[in-house]
Amino acid sequence: MSHKDTIAAIATPPGNGGVGIVRISGGQLESVARGLLGRDLPQPRIAQYSSFIDAHNNTIDTGLALYFPAPHSFTGENILELQAHGGAVILGLLLERALQLGCRQARAGEFSERAFLNGKLDLVQAEAIADLISSSSARGARAAQRSLSGVFSARVNALVAEITSIRVFVEAAIDFPEEEIDFLADSDIQQRLQQVIDDIETLIVEAHQGRLLRDGIELAIVGRPNAGKSSLLNALAGDELAIVTDIPGTTRDVVRQQILIDGLPVFVADTAGLRESEDVIEAEGVRRALQIQEKADLVLLVLDASTETPENLPVIPDPKRTIIVWNKQDLVAGEMPLAITKGLDSVIISIHNTSGLDVLKQKIRQHAGLNEASEGVFSARARHLDALHRSEKLCRHGLAQLQDFSAPELLAEDLRQAQQVLAEITGQFSSDDLLGEIFSSFCIGK
Ligand SMILES: Nc1nc2c(ncn2[C@@H]2O[C@H](COP(=O)(O)OP(=O)(O)OP(=O)(O)O)[C@@H](O)[C@H]2O)c(=O)[nH]1
Numbered sequence: 001m002s003h004k005d006t007i008a009a010i011a012t013p014p015g016n017g018g019v020g021i022v023r024i025s026g027g028q029l030e031s032v033a034r035g036l037l038g039r040d041l042p043q044p045r046i047a048q049y050s051s052f053i054d055a056h057n058n059t060i061d062t063g064l065a066l067y068f069p070a071p072h073s074f075t076g077e078n079i080l081e082l083q084a085h086g087g088a089v090i091l092g093l094l095l096e097r098a099l100q101l102g103c104r105q106a107r108a109g110e111f112s113e114r115a116f117l118n119g120k121l122d123l124v125q126a127e128a129i130a131d132l133i134s135s136s137s138a139r140g141a142r143a144a145q146r147s148l149s150g151v152f153s154a155r156v157n158a159l160v161a162e163i164t165s166i167r168v169f170v171e172a173a174i175d176f177p178e179e180e181i182d183f184l185a186d187s188d189i190q191q192r193l194q195q196v197i198d199d200i201e202t203l204i205v206e207a208h209q210g211r212l213l214r215d216g217i218e219l220a221i222v223g224r225p226n227a228g229k230s231s232l233l234n235a236l237a238g239d240e241l242a243i244v245t246d247i248p249g250t251t252r253d254v255v256r257q258q259i260l261i262d263g264l265p266v267f268v269a270d271t272a273g274l275r276e277s278e279d280v281i282e283a284e285g286v287r288r289a290l291q292i293q294e295k296a297d298l299v300l301l302v303l304d305a306s307t308e309t310p311e312n313l314p315v316i317p318d319p320k321r322t323i324i325v326w327n328k329q330d331l332v333a334g335e336m337p338l339a340i341t342k343g344l345d346s347v348i349i350s351i352h353n354t355s356g357l358d359v360l361k362q363k364i365r366q367h368a369g370l371n372e373a374s375e376g377v378f379s380a381r382a383r384h385l386d387a388l389h390r391s392e393k394l395c396r397h398g399l400a401q402l403q404d405f406s407a408p409e410l411l412a413e414d415l416r417q418a419q420q421v422l423a424e425i426t427g428q429f430s431s432d433d434l435l436g437e438i439f440s441s442f443c444i445g446k
């Protein structure tokens with residue numbers, strides 16, 4: 001499979017639609033055009049009304065043919081796009097014809113991969129296309145658009161440039177000690193390195209926002225039987241998903257649903273009420289509930305304000321990722337028993353009165369780390385955050401070498417690695433394995 005192959009794929013989603021597109025990219029478009037259109041390639045970038053024909057000169061469909069000569073195309077190669085009617089059979093026949101004419105079926109993400117390899121996009125931008133297509137909220141789509149336009153890449157490139165410039169200085173000092181570039185005494189280099197570390201930190205905070213909008217969070221609803229967990233899931237989802245009854249132990253299986261809270265994708269899991277049970281089914285439900293509580297990014301511990309006492313309080317999971325949800329406020333005439341969970345982050349709600357739910361949603365967003373200000377957020381992935389963290393660590397380590405041990409050689413090595421790690425983000429430096437992993441998660445025809 002070389003990049004010389006001419007590749008073809010259906011670029012529109014399966015199903016019926018007014019228009020469906022087959023995209024062909026590579027060097028051998030002349031013969032494909034003759035075989036499929038019965039004529040030479042159309043004028044560049046001018047829509048050409050055309051018949052699409054099979055091997056026996058029968059018309060498969062009629063539509064528009066568009067030719068984008070290299071390098072001014074998405075992939076940077078010659079591209080022929082056929083806009084036919086959007087039916088699975090028609091598009092399948094067109095693709096089959098292209099394959100007969102010597103094209104190869106494109107792998108998932110191969111068009112984007114070629115765009116990357118031909119320098120049309122960097123890796124962050126290629127990933128942003130996938131994120132834009134699969135974004136689950138308008139906010140997420142705006143963030144992906146910003147990454148696609150190069151906002152994130154520019155920030156990373158600026159850091160790489162600054163580290164390179166510091167490296168040049170440090171390596172010169174190592175190579176020419178007689179020149180007495182006494183940069184250890186010169187705090188300028190330390191200041192610049194500190195600034196790089198600060199900038200990486202800022203970028204980490206922003207990239208974290210972008211990752212949240214893309215990946216969302218896992219939210220577990222846990223608590224005693226009958227506390228109102230399933231009612232809460234239904235209220236958050238705006239739908240009767242889980243069975244609600246006044247019988248303790250109603251929920252056994254984990255009920256999952258993805259919802260959006262102000263653009264934040266939240267994967268909610270409603271679980272079985274926590275209690276000792278002889279019933280094997282319920283006991284298994286409780287075991288699963290505890291497992292989910294363990295793994296979740298955020299836990300809502302639901303307490304029934306009308307019955308809760310300090311004695312029957314369930315074990316509180318890691319307080320840093322737990323919100324105590326005092327439910328059934330409508331049943332409490334006097335004061336709420338808030339003292340029981342003093343010092344913990346809590347919110348009072350009544351699902352029956354639909355009160356307190358907005359406050360709860362806001363707390364969920366805060367806990368997830370999603371800021372109010374969404375403008376300027378760009379989409380980012382776990383891979384990017386990981387690289388930013390690693391490069392920050394290397395820069396800190398380098399700075400410490402300089403301050404504590406006056407070891408410019410070690411600093412130089414740290415900087416070299418930090419630069420390399422950052423370059424992985426945009427793909428300036430990347431292994432084939434990484435590329436394969438990234439592009440194979442794309443869909444066909446992209
Ligand atoms: N008064 C009042 N009742 C509520 C409220 N929320 C839930 N309930 C009732 O509490 C009972 C239990 O609700 P569920 O949502 O099934 O509770 P659960 O925590 O999922 O219970 P299990 O699945 O058995 O663990 C039902 O009768 C609900 O109608 C509330 O805010 N006020």
Ligand SMILES: [Mg+2]
Pocket residue numbers: 229230231242243244250251271272273
């Ligand atoms: Mg339930």
